[in-house]
Every structure is written in structure tokens, then in C-alpha cells.
């Protein structure tokens with residue numbers, strides 16, 4: 001049966017056998033075709049027509065799906081993004097020599113993490129492949145207290161299109177917090193795991209929530225062999241210079257990533273010429289929850305970057321700049337010195353606007369050099385890519401010279417000096433300029449790329465070919481006259497070459513020396529010995545010219561490849577410069593100021609604004625101050641009506657700190673930030689129904705993470721803890737959380753806590769570092785005026801009903817709600833309570849009874865019916881208790897609370 005298959009189909013099945021888990025794309029002339037089951041999948045996923053051709057192994061017609069060769073960039077991402085692996089089959093021999101049966105084979109396997117086609121990812125993102133290595137280690141420290149095992153992980157991230165390669169190693173908890181935090185920050189398209197970790201279903205499930213996970217078992221995964229292989233790849237004697245010589249899991253993961261990339265790409269990836277080891281302790285930790293809650297790079301609603309901090313700050317001119325800016329925001333620094341280096345450069349660029357304008361102007365001409373170099377090294381660059389690279393290189397001398405002359409800050413000087421070390425830059429640019437035409441064709445196999453005058457041999461061949469065209473025209477005229485057939489014409493096609501075409505009606509008139517070549521439906525085609533001779537001359541000249549052009553182009557590619565490291569470094573320097581100039585531009589346009597960074601634990605922000613909200617609110621943003629320290633203002637309890645601006649205020653504090661530590665100016669008139677090692681957030685309710693967790697469960701899981709991991713250097717934002725359960729439980733949890741964070745370690749944790757549990761504000765009197773603040777509003781008749789101003793002290797009103805009216809809740813409901821509220825307030829008596837600590841009298845609206853009602857589920861009908869029946873609060877509460885279901889501790893707590901109610 002297999003005899004029925006064409007040679008192409010046979011080769012297709014050979015490829016399929018070698019790559020059973022990949023969809024095969026098989027190059028046939030101007031198309032990529034796929035057969036059989038692969039064709040069905042491709043047609044379904046891409047919504048293209050499924051046709052049939054030839055016979056398959058069983059003699060049936062073979063399903064076929066095809067896409068035009070030049071459209072692969074459009075279609076491939078749609079499959080890759082769905083997690084498919086694709087194997088690309090191309091002609092294997094050098095086309096110059098290829099004669100007879102064309103041998104095709106797999107030249108590249110494309111997986112999500114190894115895609116290099118630019119259309120697969122936005123310019124602003126890296127396309128990372130992540131590799132993990134690691135194992136369980138014994139329990140220690142905090143994890144032992146919690147009865148958890150610890151894991152030691154090495155992880156690496158490789159972007160094969162830009163050549164960026166990073167690795168790190170760290171100890172993690174059993175719930176993989178750090179690993180998942182890195183995953184959230186780097187957002188890899190694919191993650192590979194060795195069999196030992198792939199067997200850990202919990203790990204795989206958590207990774208799969210965020211990326212595509214594959215098992216990959218390179219033959220050599222041990223640290224020693226992996227290290228040797230990495231050294232061989234980089235051509236170095238030790239990995240010490242890259243910082244990972246002794247980090248066995250980092251090394252193993254780095255080799256796994258590189259090996260996977262080499263195996264799929266089937267080339268040695270020389271442009272991946274260095275590995276950078278980083279440490280988690282270099283950067284502020286922003287876990288996935290915080291990244292989401294603060295909308296650092298994506299918005300919560302649609303997941304796009306609109307209204308994210310990144311979008312607000314990103315006016316970079318180059319794709320490298322966008323990518324670096326994103327990295328800076330995802331990884332704010334922890335070293336005051338390094339942050340100041342960035343800030344010095346930003347400040348300089350704000351102070352010398354002309355320098356900034358010039359730089360940004362020049363940078364507008366710079367294309368994605370990192371990816372262009374990737375394509376060059378890959379051998380799949382087009383002549384257009386070289387022109388783009390040349391245009392990008394053209395501006396470098398101007399930038400370099402201008403910076404050498406004017407730059408004073410350290411980073412700008414370093415950039416200038418770094419650019420100056422690339423001595424071959426101008427020669428390489430000139431080489432491209434001389435060789436390649438200004439607007440070359442898309443393909444590199446059909447000629448037309450090399451400028452006339454660049455190569456004498458090429459000029460000569462082209463001459464022959466073009467003179468021959470004139471010869472053909474003369475020949476046609478001569479033959480028309482000789483035969484007397486006016487409609488006689490000379491034609492050409494790829495299969496038959498040149499021919500003389502005459503209609504059937506005239507075919508009897510042809511001269512005797514015409515030799516029949518082909519009969520068409522309405523014409524006859526002939527040739528003569530003279531035409532045959534000229535044909536071979538023309539065709540060889542053309543063929544030779546195209547081949548020579550390709551050869552010249554390949555030489556250029558090789559010359560550029562030899563400088564791939566310098567080109568990548570240049571790209572990195574231009575990208576960094578772009579970010580610095582961008583931050584300066586944004587700072588100038590938005591009235592940002594330079595923050596101070598300190599090693600103490602103070603946070604002082606004067607007239608702070610939310611960088612994103614300030615550009616979207618109508619009527620102007622009201623700036624606010626923040627003052628935190630570890631002495632008196634360590635835990636700020638923020639109260640205020642719904643919609644007052646509590647969340648905005650808390651978020652702006654965190655965002656200003658993140659911007660400052662990333663090296664950006666900030667939206668405030670004065671800022672001083674004591675280094676923050678991690679921002680934790682528990683904001684809003686995001687259902688995680690997919691994972692089977694309730695809203696409250698999600699809230700508690702996030703809270704547990706904060707309580708277990710926040711350090712005195714952390715900043716914690718808590719918005720409405722305990723909202724997802726009954727008031728009683730919620731209040732208890734909220735209060736316990738304040739106490740816990742306040743007392744954590746010796747100094748506690750810096751935290752902002754927005755709450756509607758007004759009873760919590762009494763904690764200010766008991767816990768010395770808790771301070772009350774509220775966001776002021778003004779009542780104007782029925783109207784509620786939001787002043788948006790944070791002021792010291794607590795508030796005791798929620799104004800929930802007024803806000804409900806503003807939101808358009810029907811007036812009937814609002815009236816009834818007001819009646820119920822008044823009824824509740826009638827029960828309420830003003831009382832003077834003694835502040836035991838300082839002996840001052842404090843007025844509190846909350847009577848014991850009111851407080852009790854809040855604690856014991858104020859909204860419930862049963863509560864008010866108990867009241868109507870005339871039970872005292874303590875009696876009502878006692879009635880509700882089910883002693884059989886209580887633990888001794890719960891019973892003790894309850895008793896304690898009941899006693900307090902008695903006063």
C-alpha cells in the first residue's frame with residue numbers, strides 16, 4: 001500500500017515517526033502542507049479548508065491542509081499559543097545543488113518557549129523558556145515550625161530570540177511560593193521539568209495554572225555533566241565568572257534549557273553567549289497576587305496592559321526598552337546604591353532636556369536589534385532584516401558621541417563607554433550599506449538583494465541575463481518576419497523553458513526548422529536550435545547570479561554573526577538608555593520627583609498620587625500624605641465610607657515604593673522610602689472557582705501567606721480582611737491579624753489596613769504602633785461629598801446607604817434602609833469610655849449593645865427578633881452558642897467576649 005504514497009508523503013511520515021507529538025509542517029514549493037490526522041487538527045484549529053490528495057497507507061484519499069509559505073508567521077502562533085508543538089520540514093540539501101528528488105526533513109521544532117518568529121509575542125515581552133531542577137531537602141527553621149518540607153530549586157529562563165539567559169537557585173517552601181513568584185514575574189511561555197519533578201502532581205498543577213508544562217529528560221542532567229556542557233557551549237573554563245559554578249540546581253536547569261533549545265532548534269545557538277546568575281535577594285519580591293492586585297503590568301479586568309503601571313510609564317522608543325522597563329517594574333531593586341545609580345541618570349536626563357530629546361529621537365530609528373541578531377545567528381534573517389539592523393546601527397555613533405561629550409552620571413557614562421568598545425560597528429554597517437539594496441525582496445532565494453557594483457562577477461552575470469532579454473525581443477521580431485505569423489510570440493515557463501508559441505490556425509505556416517515542444521488546447525509550442533542555445537546561456541546566467549547573491553548574503557550573515565555578542569550588548573545598552581530617557585520624559589510630563597531611598601524603615605510620602613488613577617479621574621486627583629515607621633506609625637488602620645478612596649490610597653503607597661525602588665521618579669512632592677523587601681497584598685475578592693476554592697478560602701490562603709512570610713522590611717496592604725464570612729468571624733480574624741502583624745518580631749510589619757469594622761479603631765489605644773486614619777467626606781443634606789483627603793483619626797460611619805443611593809439603588813430600598821438604620825441607632829447610646837492607658841475621656845458612638853449587635857451578625861433577622869423578644873445582648877449571644885461544637889479555646893474566647901459585653 002505504501003507504494004501509493006508519493007515520496008513527499010513518505011518523508012512526511014518519516015518526520016512524523018521521529019516527532020510523534022508534533023504537528024508536521026512540510027514545505028512543498030510555496031506552501032507548507034500537512035497530511036492525515038495532523039492536517040485535520042491544523043484545519044480545525046486554524047479554520048482552514050481540509051482537502052484531500054493521493055492515497056494514504058490504506059489506499060484512502062489523504063486529508064491535506066496547506067498554508068502559504070509566506071503566511072507561516074501568521075498561522076504558527078495560533079497553534080503554538082494553544083500549546084501545540086510544531087515540526088518544520090524543509091528541503092535539506094543546498095538548493096544550488098539540489099537536483100532530482102528533493103529530500104526534506106525536520107529542520108526545526110517550534111514549541112511555545114522556543115518560538116522565534118516575531119509575530120508570536122509582542123515586542124514588549126520576552127518569550128521565555130523556563131527550566132526547573134531541584135529536589136526535596138530536610139526541614140529547617142520556619143518551615144519546620146509549620147511542619148513543612150523544604151525544596152531546593154534551580155531555575156533558568158532562556159529567550160532564544162534575544163539570547164537572554166538567566167539562572168538562580170533558592171530554597172523554597174513545600175507550597176513553592178518563591179518558584180511561583182518567579183514564574184509570575186517572568187511569565188514564561190513554556191516550562192520544562194525533569195521526570196523527578198514532573199512526577200510531583202501538585203507542582204505540575206500549580207505551574208500549569210500559569211504556563212505550558214512539558215517533561216524533558218536530557219541525557220545529561222546531573223550538575224557535573226551539565227556544568228561541563230555549559231562550559232563547552234560558552235567556551236569558558238569555569239562557570240565562576242557567570243556566578244553559578246557551585247549552584248548545582250541552577251547549573252542543571254540552565255543546561256536543561258539550553259539542551260532543549262538546541263534539540264528543538266537543531267543548531268548550536270552561538271548567540272546565547274552568556275548566562276547571568278541572579279539572586280532573589282537582589283530584588284523586591286512581588287508575588288503573583290500582588291502583581292495582579294496592583295496591576296503592575298496587566299489590568300485585572302481583561303488582562304491587557306491598559307491602565308497598568310507599566311503602560312502608564314512606557315513611552316520607550318525601542319522594543320528592547322519596553323522589555324527592560326517591564327523587568328525593572330517586576331523586579332525593583334533592594335540596593336540603595338544601585339537604585340541611586342538609575343535615579344542619577346534619570347535626573348540628569350530630566351535636567352538636560354535637549355540631551356533627552358536627541359536621544360529619544362535617535363532611538364526612534366532603532367529596531368529590535370536583539371531579535372534581529374537572533375535571526376541572523378539562526379540563519380533565517382532576510383535582507384530586509386539586515387537593512388533594519390543597519391538603520392539601527394547608524395544612530396549608535398551619534399548617541400555614543402553625544403553621551404561621551406555630555407553625560408555625567410555613572411550609568412550614562414558606562415553606556416557611552418560600552419558603545420565605544422564596539423569598534424567594528426561602523427564597518428559592519430557600511431558593509432550592509434554597500435551590499436544590500438535599500439528595499440530588498442522578502443525572500444533570500446530569488447535574488448534582487450545585492451546592489452549593482454558590489455561584486456563584478458555578479459554584475460557580469462546580470463548583464464548577460466538582461467541582454468538576453470533584449471535578444472529575445474529581437475529574435476521574436478525576426479521569427480515573425482521569417483514565418484509571416486504576426487501573432488507569434490516567445491514565452492517562458494519554469495518547466496519547459498523558452499518556446500515559440502503559435503496558434504493552431506497558424507501552425508501549418510511554421511518554418512521547417514521549428515521543433516515541436518508541446519501542444520496546448522489552442523496553440524502549439526516550438527523551439528529552434530538557436531533558441532535552445534540562448535536559453536541555456538540565459539538560464540545559467542540567471543541561476544548563477546541568484547546563487548552568487550545568496551553566497552554574498554551568507555558571507556554578510558557570517559560576518560555579522562561573528563559580532564553577535566557585541567551587537568547584543570549594544571542592544572542592551574540602547575535598551576537601558578531608552579528606559580532611563582523614558583522615565584525622565586514621563587517624570588517631566590507628569591510632575592514626578594526624585595525619591596530618596598534609605599536603609600531605615602520609614603516611609604514618608606508628601607502629596608502622593610496614584611500614578612494610574614490620577615490620569616483617569618475627572619475633576620483632578622487629590623494628593624495625600626503617607627507616614628509610616630517602626631515606632632509609632634507602623635500599622636495604619638484606614639477607615640472611611642465606601643468609595644472614599646481607601647483602596648486607591650493604599651495602592652498608591654505601594655506603587656510609589658515600587659516605582660522608587662525600580663529607579664523611577666514618583667508622583668509625589670517629596671518621598672523617602674525605607675527599603676521594602678516584599679509587598680504583600682490582600683485586596684478585593686477574586687473567586688477562584690476553577691480551583692474549587694471559595695472566595696473566603698482564597699482570601700484566607702492569601703492571608704496565610706502574608707502572615708507566614710511578611711518580614712519587618714515588608715509592606716502589607718490589607719483591604720477588608722474577613723469580609724467574606726460572617727461579621728462575627730470576620731471581625732475576630734481582622735483583629736487577630738492586626739495584633740499578630742503589630743507584634744511580629746520586635747518591630748512588627750509595616751501595614752496599611754482598610755476596614756469597615758470601626759470597632760478595630762479602638763486598637764489604637766491598645767497597640768502602640770497602630771494609628772487610625774480616615775478618608776474625609778462631607779455631608780451636604782442628603783448628599784455625600786467625597787473629599788478624598790486622608791486625615792488622622794478614626795471615623796465611625798460607613799455612609800453605605802448614601803453610596804447605595806449614588807449607585808442608583810431604588811429610592812424605596814434606600815428609604816427602608818434608612819428606617820432600619822434609625823431603628824438600630826435608637827438602641828444606641830452615646831457613652832463616655834475611659835481610656836485606661838492615658839486616662840483621657842474618649843467619645844464613642846458605639847454602645848456596648850451596638851457593638852454586640854455588630855459582632856453578632858447585625859443584619860440577621862433572627863438577631864433583631866431576639867431583641868424584640870426582650871433578650872439582653874448577653875442572653876441572645878448565649879442562646880446562639882452550641883457548646884458541643886466548641887473547642888475549649890473557642891469557649892474561653894467567647895466567655896471573654898461575653899464578659900466584656902457586661903462592661
Ligand SMILES: Nc1ncnc2c1ncn2[C@@H]1O[C@H](COP(=O)(O)OP(=O)(O)OP(=O)(O)O)[C@@H](O)[C@H]1O
Nearest residue numbers: 617620621622641642643644645646647648649788
Ligand atoms: N485621591 C483621590 N482623588 C480623586 N479621586 C479619587 C481619589 N481616590 C480615589 N478616587 C476615586 O474614587 C474611586 C473609589 O476609590 P476606592 O476604590 O479607592 O474607594 P474605597 O474607599 O476603597 O471604596 P470601598 O470601600 O467601597 O472599596 C476611585 O475609583 C477613584 O476614581
